[in-house]
Amino acid sequence: MGVLARKEREKLELRNQILEAATELFLKEGFDKTSIRSIAEKIEYSPATIYLYFKDKNEIFRAIHDKGFDMFFAKLSESQKIENPYMRLRRMGDLYLEFAFEHREFYDLMFVMRAPIEARNENGNIDWVCGMRSFKLLQDTIVECMEKGYMRKMDLDVAAVTISSLMHGMASLYIRERLVMYDQNILPYLFRDAMDNLMQVFKANPMTSSFTEN
Amino acid sequence: MGVLARKEREKLELRNQILEAATELFLKEGFDKTSIRSIAEKIEYSPATIYLYFKDKNEIFRAIHDKGFDMFFAKLSESQKIENPYMRLRRMGDLYLEFAFEHREFYDLMFVMRAPIEARNENGNIDWVCGMRSFKLLQDTIVECMEKGYMRKMDLDVAAVTISSLMHGMASLYIRERLVMYDQNILPYLFRDAMDNLMQVFKANPMTSSFTEN
DNA sequence: AAATTTACTGAACAGTGTTTATAAAAACAA
DNA sequence: TTGTTTTTATAAACACTGTTCAGTAAATTT
CATH class of the missing domain: 1.10.10.60 (Homeodomain-like)
Incomplete structure (x- = not known):
């Protein structure tokens, strides 16, 4: 046949x-x-x-949205060659922003626009696989950081949501032009410092842990 | 007349x-x-x-957007009765999320949608006053925290952008349905922990400052 | 009372996503 | 090679959208 x-x-x-x-x-x-x-x-x-x-316009953009997440996952995966999970996590932050800056439209479609989300809702089952692959990469890295003592032990969901939210906040405020009061050229440096700051929250510091733990 | x-x-x-x-x-x-x-x-x-x-539809929503920022400023101002700037800053975080959850559509219009932004671009001058009033409240509180020793001294812009980004990241990921993998009822608790975590980044801890400063 | 300014609207323009009846083409069966 | 069925494509229409503009009616001024 x-x-x-x-x-x-x-x-x-x-x-x-x-x-x-x-x-x-x-x-x-x-x-x-x-x-x-x-x-x-x-x-x-x-x-x-x-x-x-x-089925409709949303379904087309749902498909483009999925391809965007493939690109996103590939981009984040560039960090996997780094052995140290804490350094790797930090690198993922840079790669995240690189993706957002280099592919604004894709980023917007994947993380902000309503169209691709509305497509699956009518499908019935909310198949959330494509984005989850990248989110799992984050989760796994966090777990590895905690297991190997690079990061203080804390709730995985809290850590994952905190990191995702900061990253998405910076990316989307920039893309949707809510940071126009800043010179757009210095934003990458501000974002870098913001990431460095956040990394310190999670850092396990044996010398000071007895003081900061509660 | x-x-x-x-x-x-x-x-x-x-x-x-x-x-x-x-x-x-x-x-x-x-x-x-x-x-x-x-x-x-x-x-x-x-x-x-x-x-x-x-002038057009965007201008209508630009006006609604402005009213939203008035409400937002009023909401954040509820924190001003708190004397301690560090506690006040923390309270502002809660109020921020309360606003986002209670007035999703306003929040979306103010911080995500393109329509109100496109309205001013044609106006010529990018009058950024309405949103700036709330942002200044944040900046002033951060400065006060640093001056009174509740917060370690660091770049104001970095601190402000870090806090804004985390807040907006949580709010917008929720509103735009990018956190559907979580039970929506536990999100407020996750967000609370995320805020508490971030606060620790900024905390000035005299006992450990000699270890963490560089 | 006439002229002018202000306020309003019907109708049209050029687009949008989507559906449906119809036609053409391809594949299969006798 | 017929005839039949299935697949594929489309023209045309439906019900919308934001926006513009000529024309009208009302209010104000001269």
């Missing part, structure tokens, strides 16, 4: 064409200007055709 | 009517469903009339 296989392939190919066109438009023109009609024109199909491959 | 005064008053009154209707719709139906036509219908005027009082 080579016919079915070919059809399957063709079907997937057009789906990818739609996704590529949508991504290109999204990165160049933004979400609002990436209309179903503009995508259709780019791939030289009728707008209605797109609805044979995606 | 009582006539002119009355006309001025009437002009302002309709402007407020538009704003009230828009706010009500915004809180009930969200940004997208608050159309110019729906606002017009609510106040029983033609859609075109709205454009005699506001």
Whole structure:
């Protein structure tokens, strides 16, 4: 049955064409200007055709959102070559911000925009896998830090949420232009110091632990 | 010239009517469903009339955004009765999250949405006053903490950005549904611990300062 | 009473996401 | 090679959206 296989392939190919066109438009023109009609024109199909491959506009951006998380995971994984988990965690912070700065639109779609979230809600099950892969990387690193004594023992969820929140806060305040009172060129330095500061919260300091523990 | 005064008053009154209707719709139906036509219908005027009082839809939401910042400032100011600046700073954190949880739509408009920001960009000058008032409250409290020895001396901008980013990160990840992997009921407790942790970064601990200073 | 200013609106423009009936093409069966 | 069925694509329409502008009616001034 080579016919079915070919059809399957063709079907997937057009789906990818739609996704590529949508991504290109999204990165160049933004979400609002990436209309179903503009995508259709780019791939030289009728707008209605797109609805044979995606349920709605949100589902298209849900797919782009997923690809963004793949890129994000790859970026964060660059830290894995670092042996020391505490240094690795610190490096993940830099990589996080590098991703946010280099791929603002993707970051925005993944962590801020409503569209990709609304797509899965109608699906029924809230499949949260793609983002979870990166979050698990963070969790595992924290656990390793605590196990190997680089970090004082504390609730994993609290540590993970604290770190994620600081990172996302900086990235999203910048991307959504809520830090315009600062010279945009010094922001990376401010963010760096903020990360360094936070790292100290978690640091296990044997010499002072008896004083700071309570 | 009582006539002119009355006309001025009437002009302002309709402007407020538009704003009230828009706010009500915004809180009930969200940004997208608050159309110019729906606002017009609510106040029983033609859609075109709205454009005699506001340049565009963004300008309407820019005004609502400003009112939100007034509420926000009032909320944060509740902390001012606390004498100790370190305790006051900690209280401001709680009040920040209370505001975000109680007025999600306002918070979203003020700190996440693009619409109100785009409004001022066309104005020319980026009048950043409304949000700055609250930010200054934070800065002043930090300065007071450092001056009175409750907080170790460090760069004010770094401290302010660190605190703002953590707060906004928690609030916006929650509001934009990026923390759905957690039981939503425990989030307030996680956030509380995250704030307590961060406070420790800044804490001036005389007994251990000689060890931690470099 | 006439002229002018101010306030308002109907209608249109150019777009949006989405659905549906219809047509064409491809695959399968006799 | 027919005829039938399934798959794939689309034109056209629906119900919206923000925004503009010519034209009208009312209020104010001369």
